[in-house]
Amino acid sequence: MSKRELIEPTPGDKRYVRRDDKGHFTEAADVGKSSAADQRRHSEHDAGPGQGDKGDRQG
Numbered sequence: 001m002s003k004r005e006l007i008e009p010t011p012g013d014k015r016y017v018r019r020d021d022k023g024h025f026t027e028a029a030d031v032g033k034s035s036a037a038d039q040r041r042h043s044e045h046d047a048g049p050g051q052g053d054k055g056d057r058q059g
């Protein structure tokens with residue numbers, strides 16, 4: 001799976017997106033909602049770099 005990329009299409013509207021092999025968006029999430037969901041979620045495995053929404057955070 002590709003890493004999450006932070007984009008800001010308009011000032012103040014930051015989003016995490018994933019792209020496929022052709023560079024098209026496959027997944028998008030608002031930064032505020034994504035961050036809140038990451039903190040609520042507890043999984044059994046650590047997430048790799050750029051995969052913060054796919055596992056537990058370290059720290």
